[in-house]
Amino acid sequence: MALRAEIRGLLTGLGLVAAAVVVAASGPTYIPGQALLQSLRPHLAVGLLVYAVVVLFSGARWRALALAGIAAVSIAHTAWIIIPQQQARAAVAARPTxxxxxxxxxxxxxxxxxxxxxxxxxxxxxxxxxxxxxxxxxxxxxxxxxxxxxxxxxxxxxxxxxxxxxxxxxxxxxxxxxxxxxxxxxxxxxxxxxxxxxxxxxxxxxxxxxxxxxxxxxxxxxxxxxxxxxxxxxxxxxxxxxxxxxxxxxxxxxxxxxxxxxxxxxxxxxxxxxxxxxxxxxxxxxxxxxxxxxxxxxxxxxxxxxxxxxxxxxxxx
The missing domain is CATH 3.60.10.10 (Endonuclease/exonuclease/phosphatase)
Structure with a gap:
């Protein structure tokens, strides 16, 4: 039991770091390197979602749910950007060639x-x-x-x-x-x-x-x-x-x-x-x-x- 608790603690700590990186990828640009994270946002979010599954199998259900929620919000943020881009393009593409x-x-x-x-x-x-x-x-x-x-x-x-x-x-x-x-x-x-x-x-x-x-x-x-x-x-x-x-x-x-x-x-x-x-x-x-x-x-x-x-x-x- 003590070993499992230590493993969950280690996974939680790493998960907090990963979640902080995902949040930084979606926030305003204040620190060097943050612009690079913005381009990696979908990949980081998917990676965090996969990591949440690992945390889930360690027995930390609520922690896994929290990490998955952060990943889902980040993915939704990217979709919120992409969908209007595609709508604007499609409106022009619909005109006669x-x-x-x-x-x-x-x-x-x-x-x-x-x-x-x-x-x-x-x-x-x-x-x-x-x-x-x-x-x-x-x-x-x-x-x-x-x-x-x-x-x-x-x-x-x-x-x-x-x-x-x-x-x-x-x-x-x-x-x-x-x-x-x-x-x-x-x-x-x-x-x-x-x-x-x-x-x-x-x-x-x-x-x-x-x-x-x-x-x-x-x-x-x-x-x-x-x-x-x-x-x-x-x-x-x-x-x-x-x-x-x-x-x-x-x-x-x-x-x-x-x-x-x-x-x-x-x-x-x-x-x-x-x-x-x-x-x-x-x-x-x-x-x-x-x-x-x-x-x-x-x-x-x-x-x-x-x-x-x-x-x-x-x-x-």
């Missing part, structure tokens, strides 16, 4: 040496209309093959500044530019525009800093929001946001820049979890552009991120 095009986005990973040829082969096989790449320097050995299939692009003119790259089958406007989101990692946002099937579309590629670098990612999102708000017409923004669409930083960005999320949230990190991972690489649109399908690429091809490909639909205004 004008045209469609495909966009592929992939963080190659700076240290992903030796996979340049197969990655470019994959991109060419996918045959998307627009391709956005982050940490793209490892593709420089095969960059000319990519530029032959996608003759219009911006980014990676120099190896030293090769991070964010946008290439397109259709011409980009002369005003297209590579810019800074912040000072810690420069030249990580591209503002471009192209006429696709007779319709002008703003194309934006972004690579935000990881959220555990204090509040740099919050400042970068503000810069991105200002840039997006200066664009007229349909907007598609894709890239590595290092945060999930239910994190406070991206919720704020979506609200202040009038953005819509995709119809699904395919996991991109860690790659071992596939679609069950965290969707830190994603896409957003502004009406009359809307994402009607989005999926993760099955093979990370040496990267620590999965790529994503989406069908973008332009609808009547």
């Amino acid at each position: 004008v045209t469609q095009f495909d966009l592929l986005s992939f963080n190659v990973l700076n240290t992903n040496k030796g996979n340049s040829a197969p990655i470019v082969d994959m991109i060419l096989e996918r045959d998307a209309d627009v391709v956005i790449l982050m940490e793209a320097a490892p593709l420089l050995p095969d960059i000319e093959r990519l530029r032959t299939a996608y003759p219009y692009g911006i980014g990676c003119e120099l190896e030293a500044t090769c991070d964010t790259l946008l290439v397109s089958k259709t011409p980009l406007e002369k005003s297209s530019r590579l810019a800074d989101l912040g000072h810690i990692f420069p030249r990580r946002v591209i503002y471009a525009a192209s006429v696709i099937d007779g319709h002008r579309v703003n194309l934006v590629a972004a690579h935000l800093t990881k959220p555990y670098f204090d509040y740099f990612s919050v400042a970068e999102a503000r810069v991105l929001r200002k840039g997006l708000n200066g664009l007229e017409g349909p907007v598609v923004v894709a890239g590595d946001f290092n945060a999930a669409p239910w994190s406070r930083n991206l919720i704020r960005l979506m609200r202040n820049a009038d953005l819509l999320t995709g119809n699904a949230y395919p996991g991109t990190w860690p790659v071992e979890l596939g679609d069950l991972g965290v969707p830190i690489d994603t896409m957003f649109t502004r009406a009359p552009a809307v994402i009607t399908s989005i999926e993760g690429l099955p093979d990370p091809m040496g990267s620590n991120h999965r790529g994503i490909v989406a069908q973008i639909t332009l609808v009547e205004q």
